[in-house]
Amino acid sequence: ETRSRNTYENARFTREIIEPAPAETWLLVTSAYHMPRAIGVFHTVGWDVLPYPVDYRSTNEYTLGLHVCRAVTN
Numbered sequence: 778e779t780r781s782r783n784t785y786e787n788a789r790f791t792r793e794i795i796e797p798a799p800a801e802t803w804l805l806v807t808s809a810y811h812m813p814r815a816i817g818v819f820h821t822v823g824w825d826v827l828p829y830p831v832d833y834r835s836t837n838e839y840t841l842g843l844h845v846c847r848a849v850t851n
Contacts, residue, residue, distance in 0.1 A: 784815055788822045797824065808832040 778794060781787035797803055807815045809830035819826045 784811075784818045785821070788815075788819045788824060792822055792824045802827055804829040806831060 778787060778791045781790050795803075803824070803826050805812075805815060805819055805826040806829045809832060812828050812830045816826070816828055
């Protein structure tokens with residue numbers, strides 16, 4: 778899927794391409810940090826997926842500060 782500009786569009790366009798059968802189980806692979814939001818988006822488009830979180834990171838003052846700096850500079 779190459780048209781999406783955000784997670785909602787990615788879920789919607791991918792579901793249209795794949796057309797998952799009701800009995801099929803699909804894994805949603807994304808970072809553990811983004812998983813709660815991604816699961817909600819996929820459920821919104823009617824796709825019941827099984828979460829498979831990856832890229833676990835611990836949050837401490839240093840890494841939290843980096844995320845804030847990235848958000849401000851981007």
